[in-house]
Amino acid sequence: MSVSSSPNVPSLADFRRRYPLTVENLASLSNREAWLNRVWEIEQRWQSFQENPQKTDEVVFYDSAPKDLTVEAEFEIVYAGGTLGLLHAAVMATKFNRRVLVFDQHTVGKTHRDWNISDEELQEFVKAELFTKEEIETAVANRYQTGFVKFYDANSSIKTPPLFMDNVLDVAIEADKLLEIAAKKLKKTDSKIINNLRLARVFVQKDKVLVECEDVKSGKRRLFDAKLFVDSTGTNSPVSRQINAGKSITHVCPTVGTVAKGFTRGSDDKEIDFSVGEILVSTEDASDNRQLIWEGFAGNQKKDEYTTYLFFYDSVESKADKSLLRLFEDYFEKLPSYKKKNGAWRVVKPVFGYIPSVHHHGWDSVKKTAANRILLVGDAAGLSSPLTFCGFGSHVRNLRKLTAKTENALQANLLGENFLSKINAYEPRVAQMSSLAEFMRPTEKGKPSTVNETMNAVMAALSSLDVTVRREMFQDRISFASFKKVLMKTAKIHPSVFKKMFSQLGTKGTFWWIANIAEAALHERNAKT
Template identity: 45%
Template sequence: MVATAPTKSAKTFANARNALAPDLAHFRRRYPETVASLGTLPMREEWLRRIWELEANWRADWETRGGAYAEEEAVLFGPPPAKREAEAEFDAVYAGCAAALLHAAALACGHGRRVLVINSARPEGEAGGVWNISEEELKELEGAGVFTREEVEGAVVNRYRGCFVKFHDTASRVKAGPLWVTGALDVAVDGERLTALAAARLAAKGAAVERGLRFVRAYVEPSRVTIETEGAGGARRFFAARLFADASGADSPVARQLNGGRGAAARVRPSVGTVARGYVRGEGRDEADFRSGEILVSTEDASAHRQLLWEGFAGAPARGDYSTRLFFHDTTDSPADKSLLALFERYFESLPAYKRRGAGWRVERPVFGYAHAPREGWRTKRRVACDRVLLLGDAGSGAFAQGARGDVGELRRVARGTEAALSAGALDAGALTQVCDGSVGRVAAAFGLSEFMRPAAKGAPHAVNETLNALTAALGGLEEGERRAVFRGRMTTGALRRLLARTARLYPRIFERVREHFGARGTLWWLAGLAEAAWKEKGK
């Protein structure tokens, strides 16, 4: 059986990892809209099984009530087991999928380092194929030393005139029209094409990409780190390096251990959607506009402890691919149902009200996953490194997961920092922290905008949309560059100050909303975190 209600204990799902997925008849009874809508897929039952497995594994790791944690010892300080010799040695070993490939390629191609990428995940359903980035980030891809300008431009599938956010405001005391933003997410690139090119560049440089290996743990010694992996049939393989970089996500075992449960992934964003063809095209509210992107859209108020949000981005106009997602922001210990299968059922039931389907509408593939982020406070600083171990991408971020597209603008800077650390032999925790700590977006992460996208325990159903409408109206009064920075995660202290001041004038209840979400002590930590971020920004 697939449990879709909040669970009482992660122990209940202890056997979920090894359990057999239900058959198609079970899925059809429980999730009829989902099964019918995926009917055009040649591997429909396999996709359903993958969704079920991901959900079961997530539930096995987390208690929906209480957020209890299945700790894994992923980093050990000492030698590997006796008689376990490393089969090869590298300057750096990367773990993860697309983000790991990109970072490894930037170090290997840009600086001539010998690298290994271990990759165990299937990218087909857990990540969409199109990344939405800015023109500035597109140039960063060219400058990272991995791709030529022609290759980068060849990966572009669409350019939008702009993107917008729009929140439901029927019951909201603050009304706001669509807020248009240009220069933030206007370029759609084929992420799969870029990662395939990155893998080819690595191969040309003599680097190794080991697919089908699962990272088990890292053994840190004074002169090197040994990486233990598990392959098909449980076979163990060991590799040695001067540095291990984990780019496998915010909920990775390394990220969890380094943060000891304090800064671990206490926030979650379940997300489901499809890449599909056959939507009714046009510029109407419920039509697929291939010249614009929809960053955040809500069509109803909160219910069942969650505020559902949509996003919609077009791929290549000639192909007709259009990607839509339905998601919500939450905490791991809330009573909201976090089942991906149940959310898929809601997605297909609600999709016609968001985008109209034409007669030839069909799903090309589903996209789904759990994104995570830490719940940070003044006293819970997130660790991004220990000796010879570095967290990259979502694993090292304090914000919600963006996948590999969030790393595009950082490839060159991180590669330079990693090269400097390797060249100087500065591979202790403090030095490696600086490789990530130079990342922009400190103020944006501290602001915690996603906190306002989930209902407070005793909040009214319209409270989330009302707050977001107030913030949207206030953003509309900022300069275009400042609006762009907000949606690229690069908000400055000055922009934040102006945003809060304008929001307070439009909506004095904003500070009441802050207290509802963070509590009295949490509000103090929130303010302290903003102050610290501002101080560090000033010192850059």
């Protein structure tokens, strides 16, 4: 990871003055300044978006071409973004023999987050013919016997013990190792990977799409020709913002954390257990318009690596401070209240990002995931469930469908918006989970304990239902019938829950909350007929 040369990037002294705990705790990293610059870069893109969500940079142009560039290479698909996009690209190159280009403004196959998933979901890679079981095993850092969810209840009228569930986010994956395997496979084909290229402009023409890029280091412009452009540049994709008229994101989950060594092992709440995953854990009530939530997942036991995340769920328009660097300061300050560290504790690498979510409030406001000769995937599409807080699981579960439909589109030369929109279609089940996630967002006038109390009621409801319901809920697969049971049980345990939420959402928001759930029920019924 190279240190950015941008004159706007703060110096290490500036970082230390403004974020002392973060700079101090990352001191063990040889490339500390580069990591700080990467966090700052992502935060700046987010703040630019938040200052004016409706403003969009024009990056997609129709029926035109750059006048001063010539095409240097032709591909069938060009991908911008080298993480989740690389997985899609590798299937297209190895299974369907498509010539693809994958570029990234940093390094293709390197990510600033690690992944957790279940063995059942990992088998989708095998079914998609991307990885063998043996190859997947080389990227598995750990497997847990079980995992649990526990919300703070010291000030809650509803006390709920930890809710345990098996086969949910119970396999820790070394993301970079898995991506490295995908990159090696892709390189053995007629395809290509280019690092340090930034997307500049996309020119959509009748029979092709031209993708203009800029070399991050030299500023040199390069032009590529393709049948299809796939955008997987992440949360704040300028392409996604433009084709959605600035309404590509409605909710977000700012997330920070570390992979670290030196936590105290044991069975106490504040000690780590390499056989148990902590899926959602809160240790305090809401403050500063945020309900902070922890995740804890053990990695490679021999390396003594343990990943902890701190995050909160929020709307784009709320007053809560969504700065990643500020959240890192909170993380390092509050970490001892979550897990004990021994004298040898040190950071192996930071993990961070903004994880997007979309709640559609209107029949015509469903997020667009395609335009003519343009397809969005991963966080750029932003269609993953807010409860799982990661696009990886959703991408893996749908990888076979996404790649097969992409191949069908190329074969039939059906690369217009109408057909491509069906590839990464909006899922009503995700909408109903988005509705439930509203429970996790504190209100301005609500008590600090409201979110924890409400979520304790939801967990109590889940504990009274069949264990498959909780598993399906955290894997975006819950049926409407099961979802209805969860809501009814929650209302019985906590009668005022919906009154409080409807007060937060307002009349219009409440209408669309109910409409989204009704749509999910209708979609499920139609799918069965």
